[in-house]
Amino acid sequence: MLFDLAQSTITSEVGDELQWLSGLPWLLLFLLSLPLIIAAYRTRVFPTGLWASLLGVSIVISVLFVFSPQWLVVLAMVDGLIFVVTLIDFLLLWWGSGRRHANGIDVSRELPRTGSLRVPLDSTLTIRNRTSMRLIGEFCDDLPEQFTSEPMMHDLDLAPGMETTARSQLTAHRRGAFNLERCYLRINSPLRLWQRQITIAVHDRVNVYPDMKQLSDYAMLARTNRLSLIGVRRTRRIGQDSDFERLRDYTRDDNYRHIDWRSTARRNKLTVRQFQSDQSQRLIFMLDCGRMMTNQRDGYSLLDHALNASLMMAYVALQQGDSVGMICFSNKIHAYIPPRGGASQMNRLLQAGFDQFPRMVESRYDQAFLHLSSRCKRRSLVTLITNVVDEVNSAVVGDYLSNLTGTHLPLGVLLRDREMFDAADAPHNAALAATASQVAGEPPRPYTETIDDFTMYRAAAASDILLWREQVLTGLRHRGVLVVDAFPDELTAPLVNQYLEVKAKHLL
Incomplete structure (x- = not known):
């Protein structure tokens, strides 16, 4: 009876020990996820899909450990390796891209100060890498809600001390005054386990005016006497603007009836009389x-x-x-x-x-x-x-x-x-x-x-x-x-x- 009692005691102690060990993988997963949560909240550094894949390996081994305690050593090694690798990769990204990114990455924008409604504007973004690491990722410009860009994103692969230029066409779908205040970068860590989102202030202002193409069209059609193509009728004036203003050289669009033949003969060059309106209305x-x-x-x-x-x-x-x-x-x-x-x-x-x-x-x-x-x-x-x-x-x-x-x-x-x-x-x-x-x-x-x-x-x-x-x-x-x-x-x-x-x- 004493033997049975001792055996049951040992069995219960071993069961309690295994029950505690079975919860260890989930505790390790939580400890690995805690730095991720803090990093995402404080530094805008987020994990990539590759990091999630490594975490999936740990989850699979954790499930195997629940059914077979022999996987405990493997699980501890895998979790430790993942933690060390992700931590080193995180630190390389954080210090390599500059803790104060404004001192490590310079961005400038070239953009016209004025534009027309729904007429593309040429925009140029120049990024200079003053950090100690190679910047790999993508970046985009800050766009107001009424703007579209082609292309929207630009790939980034920039060695230390170098610069790159990206050109895009911005189209405004609303007139008015707009401010472009930022440039957004997404930088990958050396092992592609983390991504850092960086926002750099780049202030520019663009005024979008109504499309004035109709004004140039009117001027061209008026010179060629084809205003009827845009619906403008020729209205016969009551009387004429007969106040003489000056003599000038003949141009192809002038009325031949306004040619001053005496002045033409004297100057040996076609000369026309120009008249002015009776009054300014x-x-x-x-x-x-x-x-x-x-x-x-x-x-x-x-x-x-x-x-x-x-x-x-x-x-x-x-x-x-x-x-x-x-x-x-x-x-x-x-x-x-x-x-x-x-x-x-x-x-x-x-x-x-x-x-x-x-x-x-x-x-x-x-x-x-x-x-x-x-x-x-x-x-x-x-x-x-x-x-x-x-x-x-x-x-x-x-x-x-x-x-x-x-x-x-x-x-x-x-x-x-x-x-x-x-x-x-x-x-x-x-x-x-x-x-x-x-x-x-x-x-x-x-x-x-x-x-x-x-x-x-x-x-x-x-x-x-x-x-x-x-x-x-x-x-x-x-x-x-x-x-x-x-x-x-x-x-x-x-x-x-x-x-x-x-x-x-x-x-x-």
């Missing part, structure tokens, strides 16, 4: 930056289309010798450019409008028109670009525009909602589709099968709104207000045509 744009201009289509807001068309009209007016100004407003006045002429005025208009965005606030037309009346006393063509969606808004716009009649020449630009027009035309389009199917020889279908009730109700509501909108436009015209009614993406040509008509009829 004034244009003032009032851009609504409130909630009425927040709708978007094809990635552009109503304010984007309004600004593009305004800049195009301003360019044409400045070419005609007129003075152009601008007021940007919502619940307050955001920018005011007094009317001036000359080529430099185009740059002022660009600077005032490129960083204006629609805001979810109610526009204060009273403040805007009070600002206009206090600073613009001379008669001008006042162009208000806005949108009307309800009776209150339309009544306010109509009252303030009509009050300008007599002092100024008011021009109201009301932007159409394409979805509204498409909804109103849905039944008509369905009828045309049914007719086309019959012409094609398909079996006729009842009209009610080509369109559902919801579409009919939607078309009726849209037609009612469009009828009310047409009444608003008619009321403005009866009050002496010039009106331009166009879709936002088709606004440029009607607006320029209206200006040329005003010039031709001498309405100012």
Whole structure:
């Protein structure tokens, strides 16, 4: 009996010892993972997939040890080796890449200070390795939310004391002022067990302006007398600009009827007479930056289309010798450019409008028109670009525009909602589709099968709104207000045509 009692005691002690040893592998795994957690939190050094693979080997041996205690020695050796190797690799990365990375890695960026909307910008990143280790990994530039880059990432393999240059194209999908403040690097350790993420401050600023390609297109088509290709009509002027200014050399684009034959014979060189306009007229744009201009289509807001068309009209007016100004407003006045002429005025208009965005606030037309009346006393063509969606808004716009009649020449630009027009035309389009199917020889279908009730109700509501909108436009015209009614993406040509008509009829 004593023998059995002693045997049971020894067996229980051995079982307790094995039970304690069976938990040792998991304790070792925890101890190995603890430096990883601390390193990831404090130093932004993270393990790679290779490190996870080594840890997987330890896990497999730990499982074998649970079923067979003979694996204890192997497990201890493997865990110790993994710990020593990962620790050495971590220290090589930490000290080799510089504990203070700003002193070991230099980054500089070359980027134009200005750019155009959706036009790629050439960006160059230069990285200099002043550390004692070879930098292997990848890096990328800091991009604002509205930017895309091609390529996005760059491979990095840089020996100590060397430098590398990476070029990419940045495309802005929104105008405005943007700051690029950082460069991000991901450096691999010598044994590829760790990765260190480094952020280096590199401050640059880029101003993204609306795409001014339309201005160069207009200038080219104007020189070749092909403005009709962009929808600009030739308007016959009442009278001529007959004030003689000077004589100059003939160019290929000049009218041959302006050739001064006496001066040509005297100089033995073709000479033309140049005339100047009878008077310099004034244009003032009032851009609504409130909630009425927040709708978007094809990635552009109503304010984007309004600004593009305004800049195009301003360019044409400045070419005609007129003075152009601008007021940007919502619940307050955001920018005011007094009317001036000359080529430099185009740059002022660009600077005032490129960083204006629609805001979810109610526009204060009273403040805007009070600002206009206090600073613009001379008669001008006042162009208000806005949108009307309800009776209150339309009544306010109509009252303030009509009050300008007599002092100024008011021009109201009301932007159409394409979805509204498409909804109103849905039944008509369905009828045309049914007719086309019959012409094609398909079996006729009842009209009610080509369109559902919801579409009919939607078309009726849209037609009612469009009828009310047409009444608003008619009321403005009866009050002496010039009106331009166009879709936002088709606004440029009607607006320029209206200006040329005003010039031709001498309405100012």
